[in-house]
Amino acid sequence: MIENNKTKTIGLNIESLVLNMTLEEKVSIIHASLKFESGGVKRLGIDNLVVSDGPHGIRPELIPDIIEFVQANRDDDFSVYLPTELALASTWNSEYAYEFGKTLGLEARNRGKEVLLGPGMNIIRTPLNGRNFEYMSEDPFLTKSLAVRYIHGVQDQGIAACAKHLVANNQECERFTISAEMDERTLQEIYLPAFKASVIKGGVKSIMGAYNQFRGQYCCHNDYILNRILKEKWGFEGFVMSDWNGTHDTIESGNNGLDLEMGTEQDWNNYYMANPLIEAVENKEVSMSKIDDKVSRILKVMSFVRNFDVSTLETLDTKKHDNFALKVARESIVLLKNDNQILPLKPFSVKSVLVVGANATRKHAIEGGSSQVKARYEVTPLEGIQNRFEGTEVIYCAGYSEDENDDAALLRQEAVNAAKHADVVIVVGGLNHTAHDREYIDRVDMNLPYGQDDLIEAVVEVNSNMVVAIVAGTPNNMNRWIDKTPAVIQSWYNGMEGGNALAEILLGKVNPSGKLTITFPKELKDSPAHTSAKSYPGVDGQVFYEEGIFVGYRHYDFNEVKPQFCFGHGLSYTSFEYSNLKVSKSKLSSESDSINVTFNIENTGGVAGAEISQLYIMSINSRVKKAVKELKGFSKVSLGPNEIEEINLSVGLEDFQHFDESKNEWMHETGSYEIVIGSSVEKVHLSVAVEVS
Numbered sequence: 001m002i003e004n005n006k007t008k009t010i011g012l013n014i015e016s017l018v019l020n021m022t023l024e025e026k027v028s029i030i031h032a033s034l035k036f037e038s039g040g041v042k043r044l045g046i047d048n049l050v051v052s053d054g055p056h057g058i059r060p061e062l063i064p065d066i067i068e069f070v071q072a073n074r075d076d077d078f079s080v081y082l083p084t085e086l087a088l089a090s091t092w093n094s095e096y097a098y099e100f101g102k103t104l105g106l107e108a109r110n111r112g113k114e115v116l117l118g119p120g121m122n123i124i125r126t127p128l129n130g131r132n133f134e135y136m137s138e139d140p141f142l143t144k145s146l147a148v149r150y151i152h153g154v155q156d157q158g159i160a161a162c163a164k165h166l167v168a169n170n171q172e173c174e175r176f177t178i179s180a181e182m183d184e185r186t187l188q189e190i191y192l193p194a195f196k197a198s199v200i201k202g203g204v205k206s207i208m209g210a211y212n213q214f215r216g217q218y219c220c221h222n223d224y225i226l227n228r229i230l231k232e233k234w235g236f237e238g239f240v241m242s243d244w245n246g247t248h249d250t251i252e253s254g255n256n257g258l259d260l261e262m263g264t265e266q267d268w269n270n271y272y273m274a275n276p277l278i279e280a281v282e283n284k285e286v287s288m289s290k291i292d293d294k295v296s297r298i299l300k301v302m303s304f305v306r307n308f309d310v311s312t313l314e315t316l317d318t319k320k321h322d323n324f325a326l327k328v329a330r331e332s333i334v335l336l337k338n339d340n341q342i343l344p345l346k347p348f349s350v351k352s353v354l355v356v357g358a359n360a361t362r363k364h365a366i367e368g369g370s371s372q373v374k375a376r377y378e379v380t381p382l383e384g385i386q387n388r389f390e391g392t393e394v395i396y397c398a399g400y401s402e403d404e405n406d407d408a409a410l411l412r413q414e415a416v417n418a419a420k421h422a423d424v425v426i427v428v429g430g431l432n433h434t435a436h437d438r439e440y441i442d443r444v445d446m447n448l449p450y451g452q453d454d455l456i457e458a459v460v461e462v463n464s465n466m467v468v469a470i471v472a473g474t475p476n477n478m479n480r481w482i483d484k485t486p487a488v489i490q491s492w493y494n495g496m497e498g499g500n501a502l503a504e505i506l507l508g509k510v511n512p513s514g515k516l517t518i519t520f521p522k523e524l525k526d527s528p529a530h531t532s533a534k535s536y537p538g539v540d541g542q543v544f545y546e547e548g549i550f551v552g553y554r555h556y557d558f559n560e561v562k563p564q565f566c567f568g569h570g571l572s573y574t575s576f577e578y579s580n581l582k583v584s585k586s587k588l589s590s591e592s593d594s595i596n597v598t599f600n601i602e603n604t605g606g607v608a609g610a611e612i613s614q615l616y617i618m619s620i621n622s623r624v625k626k627a628v629k630e631l632k633g634f635s636k637v638s639l640g641p642n643e644i645e646e647i648n649l650s651v652g653l654e655d656f657q658h659f660d661e662s663k664n665e666w667m668h669e670t671g672s673y674e675i676v677i678g679s680s681v682e683k684v685h686l687s688v689a690v691e692v693s
């Protein structure tokens with residue numbers, strides 16, 4: 001039985017609690033008193049609210065009262081290390097998104113945490129963003145669908161989730177100051193939907209403001225985003241917390257919708273929402289009712305967490321959680337390329353495997369920034385291959401090094417020599433959380449570092465029986481070798497069981513079923529955010545989202561730019577056939593109306609597998625400039641050989657809408673549309689015409 005938090009309770013009558021508080025007591029609740037705790041009110045039995053990162057594990061304990069992020073070196077703060085959010089999203093498995101949240105919720109509760117700082121749901125705008133691995137997709141529909149399930153999973157354990165970072169925190173470069181500038185339609189159609197759904201469908205209890213500014217005002221106290229949209233329009237009833245040290249002004253924080261100021265500076269009483277706020281209230285610059293509102297919002301969440309009936313919860317079973325990490329990892333891996341069906345490897349013909357690459361032996365959990373995890377264990381790709389390749393000789397060669405003092409040419413030559421004698425070579429390369437996929441910095445380009453292009457080219461020249469497996473949380477330029485290497489796998493930062501999952505995929509013990517939730521461009525300049533310095537990384541403190549709504553596949557599709565691998569792409573060891581598309585009606589005529597869409601998928605290959613089908617809406621002869629296709633539904637189904645299943649999806653009027661700036665509201669165009677079903681955004685199998693009247 002879970003013990004923590006049982007002792008913490010709070011009176012249910014929030015109104016009378018607030019009435020009983022002095023201004024000083026109220027203010028103590030709405031700013032940090034430790035690195036990951038708000039203040040409480042001892043006199044009224046209100047304990048500090050305890051929050052914790054993060055999106056794919058429960059962060060290790062840190063020394064709570066110093067500015068620096070230093071681990072407390074405890075031996076009771078290990079956590080499940082789940083595949084990071086981009087990997088989770090690549091499963092397209094909504095049930096996993098729920099289970100993901102549930103796993104984290106249970107572990108958070110067991111560690112005495114009350115608010116889990118996740119899910120991250122910023123839209124992936126550029127391949128360079130250092131935190132792409134913490135987010136889900138370039139597509140708002142997919143992001144919101146998975147984020148809502150994640151939130152339910154967390155909150156069903158009586159732990160508050162925190163949707164972050166609102167809004168437009170799409171780059172780490174100048175993240176503390178940059179102002180994101182975009183038109184209203186882009187904001188509403190691309191960058192807000194996941195947050196909106198988190199509030200309206202997810203019932204999320206807390207939201208974190210982004211570090212950056214939006215249209216010239218800091219997101220943590222941005223009147224338009226927090227007051228007008230989040231609280232007034234969407235009716236958000238939870239609380240808004242700042243990102244750590246993301247607050248910059250007392251009056252604005254008092255009035256513009258921020259409810260809890262968090263940070264790391266120990267001078268807690270001088271926080272913007274501490275003594276200076278008391279002064280501002282006394283000077284009538286911020287009203288008492290604003291303060292009461294903030295306090296009530298936080299108390300309501302405390303009450304949710306502390307009065308939750310824990311007897312309904314599953315007993316914490318870490319084995320089950322570790323096993324869940326394996327399940328997600330198996331489904332997240334994307335088979336990008338598999339010429340001549342070189343994969344899966346045939347165990348009997350493979351007597352020796354050469355594993356090459358620093359990422360074959362590297363562990364990633366503890367790095368990356370706030371999402372760091374002290375994993376109970378982490379199986380590297382090399383260990384996974386050693387575990388699963390029974391009866392095969394496994395040889396390892398570094399091939400390249402992250403340390404530039406090492407002799408790159410020598411390492412490469414060693415790998416080439418060994419490759420000549422191996423039946424199969426598996427190069428495990430990519431990025432890491434020290435230099436690339438991490439908080440606070442963006443990458444400078446999209447290239448694989450440490451001479452990996454040279455290495456891959458040299459190895460494939462002596463042994464074409466080779467597989468490249470990329471461990472990274474963002475796309476890389478593969479131009480130099482993509483046409484020469486027969487098989488390429490994207491393996492993400494795949495959690496504590498990532499190595500075992502990769503080995504199972506290589507051997508065909510698991511049939512790959514992940515698909516890309518972001519487009520992999522051929523080169524950086526093809527990416528929609530990279531048309532000018534204004535557009536990325538920004539000039540003079542402002543970044544202009546010049547591509548507007550044409551983010552990700554919306555751009556590649558509309559502007560006919562061929563990517564390396566498109567949105568929704570992912571191969572399998574079996575094949576699927578799509579047939580028999582039917583719609584329940586061909587005309588949508590009212591707001592409550594919906595169209596049921598059914599079609600069949602058949603596994604026409606020789607092995608069991610899972611297929612992710614995608615429903616896109618295309619508008620025909622639209623008067624408004626729109627994306628060619630927009631994702632509005634998806635399904636994942638597992639099928640044995642020759643098995644056939646009917647897929648059911650449904651679309652409603654909102655799926656046909658766009659945001660009309662002149663009217664400042666969501667509108668639909670009457671006319672013709674097509675519902676298309678694809679196995680990726682490029683591979684369309686079925687389509688049917690419908691009308692909106």
Ligand code: BGC
Nearest residue numbers: 053054117164243244370439
């Ligand atoms: C990150 C947040 C995180 C917070 C607390 C910040 O640097 O942007 O995502 O939750 O730190 O660790």
